[in-house]
Amino acid sequence: MLGFIGRRLIYLVPVVLAVTALTFLIASLLPGDLAVAMLGDQATPENVAALHKKLGLDLPLWRQYLHWLGGVLTGDLGASHRTGETVLHAIANRLPVTIELMVIAELGGLLIGVPLGILCAVRAGSSLDKAVSGLAFGILSVPPFLLAILLIFLFALRMGILPATSYVPLSQDVLGNLRSMALPGATLALLEWPALMRVLRSDMITTLQENFIAMARAKGLPQRRVLLVHALKPSSLTLVTIIGLNIGRLIGGTVIIETIFALPGLGRLIVESIYTRDFIILQGAVLFVAVAFVLINFVVDVLYAVLDPRIRHGRA
Amino acid sequence: MAALDASEIGGVAEAPSRRRGMGPVFWLAVGWIAFIILIAILANLLPLADPSKMTLLARRAGPSAAHLLGTDSLGRDVLSRLVFGARSSLAVGLLAPLLGTLAGGALGLLAGYFGGRIELIIIGLTDVLLAFPPLVLALAVVAYLGPSIVNLILVLGILTVPAVTRVARAATLAVRERDFVTAARALGASHRRILLREILPIVMLPLSAFFLVLVAVIIVAEGILSFLGLGVPPPAPTWGSMIAEGRDNLDVAPHIAFFPSIAMFLTVLAFNLVGDTLRAVTDPKRGTS
Amino acid sequence: MSGAALLEVEDLTVELPTERGPLRAVAGVSLSLAAGRTLGIVGESGSGKTMLSRAVLRLLPHAARVTGRVRFEGRDLYAISREALRRLRGRELAVVFQDPMTSLNPVLTIGSQIAEALREHLGLAQAAAFARAVELLAEVGIPEPERRARQFPHQMSGGMRQRVAIAIALSCEPKLLIADEPTTALDVTVQAQILDLLAREQSKRHMALILITHDLGVVAGRTDEVAVMYAGGIVERAPTRALFKSMRCPYTQALMAAIPKLHAPPHTPLAAIGGSPPDPTRPPSGCPFNPRCRYAQERCRCEPAALTPPDASGHQYACWFPVGDPAAAEG
16 A cells, blocks of 8 residues: 555656646746736836846746746745735635635535435436436536626525625634635535536446345345445545546636635636736746645545555555 | 536446437537537628627617617627627637647547557656646636637647547557457558558547537636636627626626526537537447447 | 245246346246255256345346245235335345355455444444454354454455355344355355355254255255246256156256266266257247257147146156156157
């Protein structure tokens, strides 16, 4: 087992390095001068020269990369030339909000998707199954911002029961925080559950046909135990996989949702830094998100092995 | 990239029913797609108002005889903006996946056919691309390159390459060991000939189905970018930017947001339906007859 | 049959809907079994013997149509509530499936799979159930039971897994155990051990046992009575010794002849039964065995034979021209 984790860890390092290189490369895509772009209408020759010096833009590209990478490894990702706030500080401030949003979204998605998945698997082919599966398919075609606007329209404007854009930090007021996260969280959860439900349903239908399920029934075990223990456990693997696969999509989802609901999270940081042409922040934030994504996928891989004892003991 | 991850897993393990879903819903979807492409192409010839003409006296007006779907916050006709907006969404939505399918298809074919180091390199590169959360990557690139229709097509197209490569590679692997390929090789056919004449025609089937699903995904992605103001730049109308603008007027004129929303939803749904149905029919692993 | 019957099956028929029409898996089977007795059911693949065992436990797929009656201790298993049936299963009625590779859940420990039946039916607490599970593993002959109880099925050999399946079946002291081809998936060397284990446990617990197999050799010394199945129905039934002494159905005779004999000279060709079992969606007219029967005559092709009433030794058969009958001619 440890050998397995060790092997995956070794694979991790070149991927992370490649990610940093790619992030840096994207930054160099900018046509024209970075300093000019950042300064905008404040781009006087003196300011541009000063910024050049500060960011080391005169050096060849590969040296800039190494310089930057060196900084990253020591925790220095630079600072906003506008506000002076360091990238690390900005990320640290925004991260909890995004994490809270993602957790709510994933939990909500599971809470809706898992029971529906089990239900549809047990009643595969029935009209209930067809209706739920059809609904799931339909929701997968709904763009995230569309659902967000719909929910805002219904719950904030028409019914006025939930706020649309007034974020309250968790540390300040728990209830207020939950209220302000309700709509954004619900939007993402509603977008998440169809994928989870479809995968679980499909996997469970296969599992339910296995001999050991017939055996469990022959033992006289109650349906609840047969479903939740005997059937769900083998199927939970694919669930973990799909959660992992969807994290990337979820991250993208938080970008748009945070922007619409004005939540001070990482996603909104990225968008705002694009608007303000604060490329230092943008680069740092993108790097952080990308590396986090790689690490999360790594954890999902390990979790997958933990759940399936067959993989753990070296047999697939 | 909603349908990208979900339907990849969900589609393969799905449906014990074999000949599924070419029913009325399928044909309705095909009809909608044909319709929307047609009006996008013929937009200039249709009797529509000028999409950029602002009638400041009739702002935020609901549907009426003069303006069938109402006007937006600057008094522009929503219907005509909707039709012209279809152009942007469909241009990006069709060309980006096309680019991705051509590139990714080629890479996947090569990786699946030759295996070995070529496969390792190709898969390694696509893995690096996959290591990025896709929307964030798209945002970052567009931020630096600047939004333009060409950039969007390039960026979104490249983002689809890893997924297409995987599909193409899997399909190639399934076909590679079949008898007619071995026969061709025994007859001394060159690699190029085998790839183009024997393998490609078969692999094209699942790839085409996947292409359609990708179109749906890219339309949404373009919509998100436009919504954030990073999509096709003005003055071209886009569904995303219309919805963004409608969002600010949700309380007084909800129609500004809802008409483009419905158009986008129906189009994405239609492509998803057709792509998913065709995928169920053409999956080489399933073996129809 | 002496004593009150533990299990009574009356004219049981199971039909499954398929794309090619209804498939008759079990055709009018009747049997009865007293407590502590062993019944062997012998038949080829497709004879309906597995379907029969599932039907007795009411473990058939939803779409199956069942007619006839299955009575356990006088209670009609198809009339009682699902909840009552669930309480019977595992507790009074137990089953061992054919393939131990697939009948055990791969992601649950051995111990937990034994313990859950104990906790459900006997209400044991977790620790007590686990301890009892370890005892059961020892009883079925698994060394180091404590360690094994914490392992997963894939860490054990086929023979051991089948012992576990038997341990699970025996855990709540059932009155009837149905063993569906318990040794088919195992090595020959292990087969005898498993069968001996079943026999031992049965006499120890005074349990009724139904032993389902395709191998006449398996039932030879281990059953009180044998029923031979073909194409979903019982074609011959007799106390074991009577059956082996004088087989009446040509099919039974052919089955017997197909067993390789140790004393036969080398290179003796195996006497396989020509042809193949009938398509259950299109049964032949008349006796289902007639296309493959060397004694088949005109009557056989038109009328199916019913089981004769039991004779003095309790022997029953379904044949117009049974073996040994002067009217039967080699056709």
